[in-house]
Structure formats: C-alpha cells, structure tokens
Amino acid sequence: MNAKIKSLLQQVALLVVGSLSASAVLAQAQAQAQAQAQAYPSRPITFIYGYPAGSVSDIAWRSIVQEASKRLGQPIVFENKPGANGRIGLDTVMRAKPDGYTLGNFNNSQLVVSPLIDPKLAIEPGPNYTPIVLGIETYLLMVARQNAPFKNIQELLAYAKANPGKLTAASPGPGTGSHLALAMVSAQTGLDYTMVHYKGAVPAMQGMLAGDIDVMFTDVIAKTYIDSGKIIGLGVSGATRWNLFPGMPTLKEAANLPAFQAMSWQGVLAPPGLPADIVTTLNRAFNEALANAELKARLETAGWSIRGGTAQEAATLIRSETDVYRPIVKAANIKLD
Template sequence: MRAIAIALAFVVSLTSTSLAQTWPAHTIRLVVNFPPGGAADLLARLIGQSLSETFGQPVVVENKAGANGNLGGEAVARSAPDGYTLLMSSGSMVAINPYLYAKMPFDPAKDLVPVASVARVPFYLVVRTENPALDFKAFVADLKANPGKRNFGSPGIGSSPHLAAEMLKKMTGTEAVHVPYRGAAPALNDLLAGQIDFLFDPGIAIEHVKAGKLRALAIGSLQRSPQLPEVPTLEELGLTGFDADAVFGVYAPAGTSADIIARLNSEINRALATAALTERIMAVGNIPATMSPDQFREKSREDSKRFGAIIREKGITAGN
C-alpha cells in the first residue's frame, strides 16, 4: 500500500509539473470583487496587462461586486483550480468578512489560496476644500462640536476604510454617521458632490487633492505617503499606533497547482519591480508590495487580529 501511495504521489507531481509547463494555454479571467474605478480594479488592470504581455495570453478583468467582496470571492473559490480564474481583492475580504457575516457562503481562508500581494494601500483622510477644517485638529474639533451630525462614506460595511473611520472615532472620542457604498469610487463621487463630509480614501482621490478639489488632512498609516509626503500620519497627530493599511493582492481557488502559484508569484513580483509598473501604482496612491504566498498569508492573519478587535468592540455586522 505504501508503494502504491508513493507511486500515486509521484504521478500527481508529474501531472502538476506538466500542467504548469503548458499553462497558460488560453485566456485567464481575473475577477475583481469590487466595482470599476476603485483600488482593486485599477490594480487588477495594471497587473492583468503585465501578465498578458508576459504569458502571451489575454487576461480579462471581470468586475463582480457585492456583499463586501464576497460575491466575487465565492465565484473564484468555486471555480476550477486550473489557474485560469484568479481573484484580485482587498485583504479585507479574507481577513475581515468572516467577522462581519454570521454565515459566510464560503471560507476565504480554506477555499482560496494567496498567490501574490500587489500593493500596500494607505488610506487618506480627505474632505472637500470648502470644508472649514483646514487641518486635523480643526477637523476633530468640528466633529466634537457636532456629534452625529457629520457623515462619512466607505466602500462598504466592514471595509478597511470603514474600520479606519471607526478607529478614528474611538481614538478621538467623536461620533459620525457611516454611509456605506458599493465601492470606493461611488463614495468618492458623493464626497466631491457634497453628499458626505469625509472619507478614508484608498488613493483614487489623490488626483483631486492635487487639483485642489479635496484636502488631505492625514494618512492612516505608520509612514507618510511618498505621493503626498507633506501629509502627516495620524500617529504623528497624536493617535498612537494608528495603522489602517490594507494589502491588495491576487488569490486562486484552493487546489490550484503549487507550480502555477509559484510561477504567478514570480511573474507578479517581477512586474512590480519594474519602474513602469511602480510608477503607475504609485500614481493611484498605492505602494508596490511584493511577498511570497506564505508571507501574504501571514499578513492576512495579522490584519485579521487587528481589525477583528475593532469589529467585535463596535459590534459591527454586515447587517448594520
């Protein structure tokens, strides 16, 4: 029996290696579990173009938004593990959603495998330029003077920007009303239109900051942003340890060949090291981040502990 088991393992290994050598032979589908225009969508299109050039096969980006990323995540988790269906997602779908939903339609930690991180996404606290709060101190003073009268947008309940705002409220002793959207782009549009008062933006607002339409008061990272180096971190402004960064990356269905995952990781990391892709990722306010699949998995575990604490404390659920 032992000899048979070893032989079967050898055959599986050969089959996996053979598959990886011939892959990809046709179009790859890269599912984005958020709407067009947001950070995940922009990163998917940049990485998809690079992979298409490398592999000589089309990489088609498909947006499948809903349920805070669960719809797209489930679609990929239930796809054939052949390397032809991949997912571009924020880390929140894997690290945060299990805390938000009493019953998940799938288990992100078991049904998906991390392939490669793509970018660290800092969140910028932004307001319209006509907002009288010229700096963070004045912003907090306004919130305290108007408890529950100001509102903020986010890409959805329990999204990283939502949790960043909840952390801000907790650490400043303020209140504001949460307005969830189906993605970062719709939230940004309503901020520009004056429908909401502020938000933590994943970088797509930077062009509006530079154009003078929005004002960046702070960044929710432990380090300043190279795109807006003059904007202080919230830690510098007195919120010790404030870290709301998220890591966006590529996932595959569980059971996908380790050789295919290794090749994807290598090619994505190689692309991220090029000046052209680095410049384009930085242009949308993100920072290229290369990791091995194991490092990416460990980062998700760390984020899960950090954000899970605020979710439990605030009693946030997907039904809120």
C-alpha cells in the first residue's frame, strides 16, 4: 500500500475513534447529571434559622424540618444563625450555592418590612431568593399593662384622645410585626402614642410587666400573663377570633376596623436560581410535613395555623403584602435605626 494512503487511513481511523470516545464521554456525563438530578437529595441539607434557639418559632421549625427530612430521605441539619433581626441568616442563604442543600426560614418582617425601611435591602422573590413554601402563621395580640387606665380598645382610644402624647407603646424593634401592627391601628384610628423600641420580644414584655409601657402587640407568649391577670388582653389582630383566646374580640369587632388584619407568617426559602425540579421536590416534602396530623395538632396547640401551598403562592403573598405595608411604613415614617 502506498505510504501516503496508509498514513491518511490511520489519521481517519484516529479521528473516528476520538469522535466515538468523545461521544461516549459526553453520554456518560449526561447520564451522571441525570442520575444526580434524580437522586436529589443525596446528602444532608442545612436549614438556617436566623434567630436564637428556644423561641416558640424555633421550636416549631425544628419540628417541621424534622418531619420534612423523613419525606426527603436525608437529614436536615438545623443551624441557628442569629443577628441583625434575622438578616445574617437570610444573607447566608441568599449567598449559598443554588443546589438545594442550603435552605432557610423567612418571615414577613424580613421579606416585606425590612426592604421597605432599609434602602440597602432591595430584595425580591426570584432575583434574590427562591420561595419554597409558606409554612405557618399566627395572630398578634394587643395587650396592656395590668394597671392601665383602660380595659378595652374603646377605652384605650378614648384615653389616648384625652391625653395626647401620654400613651406609650412597645415593640421588639423597628419594622417588626408588632411595630407595624401599631402603625396600622394608628393609621385607621388616629391613635396617638410614643413608641419605645426594645431589643427583642422578651425585653419588651418585661417592660410591660414592670409597668413601664402601656400597650404593645405580642404573640402567644402573652397567654400565661393574660391567664394569670398580669397583663390585659385587648384584642386579636386576625380576621377571626383565636381559638386560644375565644373570649377576646378581634380588633375588627372591638374597634370597628373592618380593614384591620395583621398576621405574622413564616416559610421556607432557598438561594436564587434553584432549579425548578428541586423547588418541586422541596415544596412537596414540606407540604406533606405540614399535613402530618400529629405535627399539625402540636403546632395548633402552640398557637400556629398551617399555611402550605405552592412556591408561587408564597411569592405572590410576599409581593401583595409589600404593597399593603408600603403606605403604612411611609405614613408612620418608619426607618431603620
């Protein structure tokens, strides 16, 4: 055979073999990628909770996460990362790799109120984080100190009107649900008060128990103090009465405020760019966990209502609540301290 022809045939053979090898490698890589996608999750997941351990919310989420891990077939490691009213934990999740192995808790204070009062926190669902599911929600209670010169909402409004600038109100911090609920009452009734911000819900409640503060909005931690007569329950912030406080009227009833409703809701989020199939897997696991009868009963006994739903419903609520609170924040001139 001619040497030139023989060399040419060898080169062609090498090209064919190389092409087949490249195709085989590509096919193998695609198969591995598919297997990895189908296998999610294949290792433990980290769940970031941006507040200290021991609160009613912390306890609730530990239970929810434990139940969800059973559905996912992998451990979910619960990690408290407190600081800056949940901002440190939120930032940790938003900066994580979007592979489904870092999740976190969110609430309406973080995703609705904080972006409205902090110009540096311009975040929204999609570009900045991926909502997974709405988890739980609870009402707030408007309460008063034990020896307050009023015993119900109507008396409170009359007292504040007759004593301008004298009423004091507490919140766990600027932009919290308690702060916004008071601002909403003021916007709808003209209630005049002097706001005192504490560094957390526990110090705020201690201030009320000491008689330093007249009124505040708080959560289910007030039940023990209301039942023992140490503080006065004035009204519930939801659309209907609360099963834990059946004798307490809603603010809609007590103050004739048909447009008043202030809820505290929480859910699960992930970094931005999370693949749709992983969102679906996580959403299904958490919805199934929330539907567990034993878990649901425990949460409801602790004062929580179950939400659940799709990831899109969570994003829609975040956007709609932002529109609701924007004028309230502006009218009350609420700013980050």
